[in-house]
Amino acid sequence: MIVKHIDDITGTADEIRADNWVSKRVLLGKDGMGFSFHETTIFPGTETHIHYQNHLEAVWCIEGDGEIETIADGRKYALGPGVVYALDQHDEHWLRGGKQPLRVICVFNPPLTGRETHDAQGVYPLLTEEASS
Template identity: 40%
Template sequence: MICKNKAAGWLLFYLQSSRSLLEYKNHLEACYCISGKGQVLEENGAVHEIEVGTVYVLDKSDKHVLINASEEDFVLVSVFNPLLKGTEVHSLDGSVSSAY
C-alpha cells in the first residue's frame, strides 16, 4: 500500500471480499474493477452493476454495500483522497460500516 508517509500524493489500495459495508467519512474514494462482477448498493436502495473495467466514484463519503455478484473473485483497486495514513483497518464483520 502506498500511504501518506510515502509522499506520493495518492494512495493505491486493494481489498478482496464477498460483501462489505463500507463508509469513508474522511476520504473520497474511486474504485476500478480488475476482476469479477459485483454491485454497489447505496443507502437509498440504488444498485450499480460493476464489472471488469468499471470505475465508480463515491463523492460524498457515502455509506454503501459492496457485493460480489459472481463465483470468481471480485477485486477492486481503490484510490483515496486525502491519503490514508496506513494504520486504518477494515472491519468487515457486517455489524458496522468499515469507516476511515
C-alpha cells in the first residue's frame, strides 16, 4: 500500500514549479500504478500552451477559475469547481488561469516520471521509469 500526505511533497523534488503553475507529483511512474497523479495550481492571469502528444490526461477542477481553449476548433470551456476534462485525443490547447488560482487534480497515462518539462510545442517527452519495489 502507498500512503502519502500532500504536505510530504511540498518543497521536495516532486514539487515542480514553472512560471505559470506549480505541480505536486503525488504518484509517479516509480510508484508502479500505471498512471501518475498530481495536484496542480494554475496561477491567475497566466496562459500555457499544452499539447500532450505522448500522454493522455484527465483533469478535475477543485477550486478557483480558468479556461481551456482547444486550438483545433477554438472552442472555449470555463473551468471551475466540479468541472472534469479529459484530453482523450491528445488535444492541443491553451490553459488559462482566471482571477483566482485554479487548483486541479490530474491523472496521466502513461505515468510521468517527474522529470518532464514542456518543450516549445507544449509537449512532454515520453520518459519511462521502472517501479521501485
